[in-house]
Amino acid sequence: MTTQTGQTLPTVPPILVLGATGNVGGEIARQLLQAGVSFQVGVRQPGRVSFPDSVDVQRFDAADSSSYTVLSGIERLFLLWPPGTDMQRDVQPVIEAAAARGVQQVVFLSILGAEKIRVVPHRRAEQLLEASGMDWVFLRASYFMQNLSGVHRDDVRLRNEIFLPAGNGKTSFVDVRDVAAVAVHALLHGTRNVAYDLTGPQALDYDDVASIFSVTLGRRIRYTRPSALTFVRVSRQRGTSLSFALFMLAEYTAARLGLAGRVTQDIPELLGRPAIRLRRFAEDFRDAWL
Template identity: 50%
Template sequence: MADIHKIIPALNAAKRAGVEEIVFLSIIGADKNRIVPHYAIERAIEQLNIPAVFLRCSFFMQNLNTTHREDIRLRDRLFMPAGNGKTSFIDVRDIAAVAVKILTEVTDRAKAELRSNRAYDLTGTVALTYAEVATIFTTVLSRPIHYTNPSIPTFIWQMLQQGFPLPFVFVMVGIYTTARFGLADLVASDIQQLLNRSPISIDRYVEDYQECWL
């Protein structure tokens, strides 16, 4: 998760060091969602007066094999308070490919084209509920995986019991509440346009990472 108290000093140091461009990994809707730290970080970057591109990403698929790995592997569940809202999940391998393209493009014309849009929305090609994601896990892992859809208080309590720090849990609640209210289902075409291919599907992601949950 983005930590404003660590990133702002780093940004100021980057400016003093003469950094000429910033590509910031942000989240979908960060320009409007004041709850998440990405909003304040984007505003801080704008104040630096350094050319910048914001990669506003949907929910990382890889959160499911990191933050939520133990819930899936040991408890056969997707445990997040997202209600029945849909999310346009993104594979971080696609995000990396976009960042590399923006940072390494060498021709002046290509640079101008990439930077003409200061922010890119990076999503998958379809928005899914977590119940639908659980069905994909069930099929690939060949065992039942359930989406439990906990209440927000239950989610906070159990995440704290698992040892996650409170500020981290609150940011997670903010992100999942966005999904819960139907604000995470944007499907954008930016990856297709930037990489000339479709984004990695969540089915392929689960297949590629399935050993994480066995």
């Protein structure tokens, strides 16, 4: 394929990336572009995104089955469960449509431990994919480092604190760039029927995180260790919806109970280099908290 700028891109089976305006999908798109690969993105509002000319931007809304036509002709699909959507209503039909329209491989963004926590929507999607007849790859990712530059950014930036109810529990933070690199590897190699457990290289508690941020930002960042009740109350005062505050509470309670600290070797084994450390993440995204 030749782009408008005359650049020739390597030929790979047609790839569609969903969630390309989000953390992981956005990074997958960046890395596919860097690899010079031709691909499509499916976004809800094509008029509001800007991708380079070589990216084929299509309208796709999981809640609107008329947009599923974009799946025709696609061989490899990156799929996620968008937070706040309903698995049965919004993701199951996408999986069924993908299988019916001849998609051959789905790389699905899941969560670490999904195979054990059967109540999470991610496990339901995994089961649907396992039974779909399509090849599947599950990216069972630990807690994203990018939550600290996303949902918790202003706590650090404006209040010099890390404010979440994880007690002394450790978390094996993973950088979204590593999750995306594994997704890109799977999409380009056509990997079949593998579940990867994706964590960072170390399990850290939030005092460790506060120390790393203090050194990187050159000012004191404190981990304030709020109780569950205080976390929900203050989050509400700061404009977070009750459902999202409770969702975060559940997530950080798992960390507090020691369930979020497992470190795996899947990233270094697959990519042939160490997983990104939190210190490097903090340095790379330093401007986010200034």
